[in-house]
Amino acid sequence: MLNKPRILVVEDESAIADTIVYVLANDGFAPEWCATAEAAIAAFGRQRPDLAILDVGLPDLNGFQLFKSLQALPGGGEVPMLFLTARSDEIDRVVGLELGADDYVGKPFSPRELLARVRAILRRSGRNPSSSAPVLPFELDEEKHRIRYYGNVLELSRYEYGILRLLLQKPGRVFTREELLAQVWDDASDSFDRTVDAHIKTLRAKLKAVAPDVDPIRTLRGTGYALQDGLPPRPGS
Known part of the structure; x- marks a missing residue:
């Protein structure tokens, strides 16, 4: 039996986190929720996830700082990451992508869109055991x-x-x-x-x-x- 891809969800708003965790779990993933950057760093260090979803607006560190901290951990640079952002200023989105994030989703978001982005990133990274490589003609x-x-x-x-x-x-x-x-x-x-x-x-x-x-x-x-x-x-x- 294939292991479920592990998704680290870092989001301080519990209602949003509950929605993300629910849709991920129902789609065959194994989500782990952290409400702070500190908790996320500890969870990441215990076991590297297959993908991390990072909220930009966290109470202790912002998502960009957390991204850099996770990348500095052993194997952190190999884990694809996606930003969640409620900010309307497009420069924040550009900064996230220029840091090396794989994608971002703006709030409010559709759970179906988030799932599609997660699956696409995992296919590209080869971390989704149930997926095949994308066809590019x-x-x-x-x-x-x-x-x-x-x-x-x-x-x-x-x-x-x-x-x-x-x-x-x-x-x-x-x-x-x-x-x-x-x-x-x-x-x-x-x-x-x-x-x-x-x-x-x-x-x-x-x-x-x-x-x-x-x-x-x-x-x-x-x-x-x-x-x-x-x-x-x-x-x-």
């Missing part, structure tokens, strides 16, 4: 700056290639518009969010021309974009 040739999609070479502009290449590096991971601008454009200060949106639109059109029934790019309204981490092995399958 892309072939990246960095030397030739070329990407194949379902065997077809995509005719991409420089920035379309840069966006898709970045999304392919971490399927399922949400990249904010600011991150895409900073990592793909030469001078992000001269560009705007709508520049990213326009290039995503043309990129989507080229992907749709190859596989009309598949939409590999997921949009998080007001935040950014992510590559779907599970796609059919061929169009229409």
Whole structure:
């Protein structure tokens, strides 16, 4: 019998924690709840989890400080982590992702969305024994700056290639518009969010021309974009 993936839940609001623990347990996970960063560090040290869910607003340390503390523990850098945040300032979300977190979920959140994010992270990390590796019908040739999609070479502009290449590096991971601008454009200060949106639109059109029934790019309204981490092995399958 396979062991249930262990999920460390660090959340000081008991009502939210109860919901998270309930949905995780009912979906085949083994959650452990800690209400403080201190308790989380102790629990992490006793037994490393398969994934940690960290609230940004904790009473003793903030989630970012806790993230760094957990990463410094033996094996901490190998554990994927997801932030929960109620903050409306997008810079906090960007900071969390730049620290190296695998994803974040904003409050209020849908339990189904949280479960989907947890499963996606575990699939990518290879820590979910009941899951299979995501199917990605892309072939990246960095030397030739070329990407194949379902065997077809995509005719991409420089920035379309840069966006898709970045999304392919971490399927399922949400990249904010600011991150895409900073990592793909030469001078992000001269560009705007709508520049990213326009290039995503043309990129989507080229992907749709190859596989009309598949939409590999997921949009998080007001935040950014992510590559779907599970796609059919061929169009229409």
